[in-house]
Amino acid sequence: MTSIPHGTPGHPDPLRALDLARLRRRTSMKWRTYPEDVLPLWVAEMDVPLAEPVVRAVTDALALGDTGYPAGTAYAEALAAFAADRWGWSGIDIARTAIVPDVMLGVVEMLKLVTGPGDPVVVNPPVYPPFFAFLTHLDRRVVENPLDPALRIDPASLEETFRELTADGGRAAYLLCSPHNPGGTVHTAAELATVAALAERYGVRVVADEIHAPLVTPGTAFVPYLSVPGAERGLSLMSASKGWNLPGLKAALALAGPGARADLDRLPEEVGHGPSHLGVIAHTAALREATDWLDALLAGLDANRALLSDLLAAHLPAVRPYPAEATYLAWLDCRALGVGDDPAAAFLERGRVALSSGLPFGTGGAGHARLNLATTPEILTEGVRRMAAAVA
Numbered sequence: 298m299t300s301i302p303h304g305t306p307g308h309p310d311p312l313r314a315l316d317l318a319r320l321r322r323r324t325s326m327k328w329r330t331y332p333e334d335v336l337p338l339w340v341a342e343m344d345v346p347l348a349e350p351v352v353r354a355v356t357d358a359l360a361l362g363d364t365g366y367p368a369g370t371a372y373a374e375a376l377a378a379f380a381a382d383r384w385g386w387s388g389i390d391i392a393r394t395a396i397v398p399d400v401m402l403g404v405v406e407m408l409k410l411v412t413g414p415g416d417p418v419v420v421n422p423p424v425y426p427p428f429f430a431f432l433t434h435l436d437r438r439v440v441e442n443p444l445d446p447a448l449r450i451d452p453a454s455l456e457e458t459f460r461e462l463t464a465d466g467g468r469a470a471y472l473l474c475s476p477h478n479p480g481g482t483v484h485t486a487a488e489l490a491t492v493a494a495l496a497e498r499y500g501v502r503v504v505a506d507e508i509h510a511p512l513v514t515p516g517t518a519f520v521p522y523l524s525v526p527g528a529e530r531g532l533s534l535m536s537a538s539k540g541w542n543l544p545g546l547k548a549a550l551a552l553a554g555p556g557a558r559a560d561l562d563r564l565p566e567e568v569g570h571g572p573s574h575l576g577v578i579a580h581t582a583a584l585r586e587a588t589d590w591l592d593a594l595l596a597g598l599d600a601n602r603a604l605l606s607d608l609l610a611a612h613l614p615a616v617r618p619y620p621a622e623a624t625y626l627a628w629l630d631c632r633a634l635g636v637g638d639d640p641a642a643a644f645l646e647r648g649r650v651a652l653s654s655g656l657p658f659g660t661g662g663a664g665h666a667r668l669n670l671a672t673t674p675e676i677l678t679e680g681v682r683r684m685a686a687a688v689a
Contacts (some may be wrong), residue, residue: 311345312597312673314668320344320676324516325545336650338680339641341626343542343593343671351541351579352585358578367396367574373550375584376535383511383588386524393553395564398571401427401440401510402426403534404472405435407551410560411502411532412437412470417462419471419501421450422659423628425478428506429659432472440469443660448619448628449478452491471496473505475522476513479628479658479667480622483513486520493527505533506551511591513623515599524661526608529556539624540591542671548576558582598625601670601677608678612685625671628655632664634688641666650680 321328327342335427358364370391377389390407397403408418420428424439432439442458444452455471462469472491484492496503505522506595512521527571536549549572553561583591605627609616615633629652631640639656655665670677 307670308593310597310600311590311594312343312601314346314490315317315344315673317673317676318589324375324651326435331645331651334649335645336676336680336683338649338669338672339653339667341539341669342544342624343579343594343669344673344676345542346591347543348541348583348587350590351543351584354582354586355546355575356577360574362573363578365574367548367569367572367577370394370576372396372548372581372584375581375614376537376550379511379588380521381583384519384521384524386521387491388524389552390555393555393558394560395516395551395561396569396572396577397549398552398568399544400506400534400536401431402571403551404504404506405431406564407438407504407532407560408432408435408470408472410563411504412468416467417469419455419458419469420659421474421594423448423478423479423655423665424474424507424659426657426659428472428474429657437495442658443662444477444480444482448477448482450484450488450492452495455492456495456499459495463499463501469499470502470504471487471520475505475507476509476519476623477664478509479625479626479655480619481624481626481628482517482634483517483622486518486682489520489522490527493522493525497527497530502530503528505531506521507533507535508539509624510535512595512598512625514602514621517594519623522523523552523554529554532557532560532686537583540594541580541583541587543576543583543676546573546576546579547570548580558624562628582672590650598671601625601672601674602627604674604677605668605670608681612681613688614686626671627668627670629668630664631666633679638663640664644684644687646687648683648685650683650687652684 373394617630653667654663
């Protein structure tokens with residue numbers, strides 16, 4: 298895949314549009330979980346106004362009373378056009394797509410297609426905590442294969458895990474987080490091709506969570522898993538949810554490689570009843586009409602990453618941020634602070650700033666915290682000030 302350059306022709310930075318007073322009027326999880334004296338920099342919600350094309354599409358639908366059940370392929374067609382333009386990938390076959398309620402429920406449905414109760418599913422910790430919760434609820438056995446110290450996939454370790462899990466001829470799957478959350482690693486084409494080759498060698502089915510795909514740093518190339526050689530039997534989940542701040546408008550797409558179409562064809566019809574029709578409308582509008590907004594957001598996120606680095610160097614030099622190539626979630630190594638395995642607890646109790654604890658991310662999470670930098674520069678600055686005060 299090649300990185301396609303995009304500009305921000307006059308579109309204002311969405312991260313500079315809202316002040317704290319307006320944000321505190323929101324009633325979503327980010328702004329209602331903690332008391333008002335806590336500054337929330339944790340869960341993956343962005344402090345931005347919605348892109349105007351998305352607002353217009355949803356309000357037009359409401360004005361029409363168009364609030365029924367989802368139908369058609371407009372969402373898949375919009376994603377295919379976005380993928381071709383943004384990632385130079387024309388490999389989305391609309392016939393090998395299905396609308397699912399959201400990415401994690403889509404992951405569950407894909408794993409139901411290729412594994413059975415008690416089968417192992419490999420994950421790369423530290424990794425998105427719902428992976429553990431959803432897999433356990435699904436009655437699958439979570440097998441950790443930790444990332445290396447640079448937060449990249451270790452192919453030798455992955456191969457050994459695949460070999461052990463399939464030695465008796467049993468089924469296994471690999472739940473790939475791409476780009477990786479936390480840490481923001483963007484897996485390269487070579488790394489993903491190695492994953493595909495190993496999966497084929499050992500009969501492991503790959504399900505890729507690619508929800509953060511639109512959120513790569515300028516100059517970084519996102520590589521869809523299904524685009525690499527050997528990934529023909531892979532399954533992927535994509536969505537506009539993270540890129541355009543639409544988690545409350547539920548809709549995602551399951552994609553199948555050419556060798557996995559028969560698996561996707563077994564997806565129960567009722568799964569398609571779960572997505573929100575308004576969600577499908579919103580996600581379609583985002584992918585089709587709000588790419589200028591996305592580009593302005595990406596520029597703002599890049600500025601916030603630089604700001605966070607400067608703030609930590611000035612006020613918390615013992616905290617090391619991992620260099621991120623994607624997402625708006627900064628993974629912070631706080632072990633040198635000497636506040637124990639859960640630095641987020643100290644930041645919350647003593648500084649009244651909420652970050653995500655590293656502990657639920659699995660192996661490698663102790664002593665770490667995840668910070669959501671998709672906010673205003675002023676809020677980010679105040680957040681780091683409070684973190685520093687908490688350990689002064």
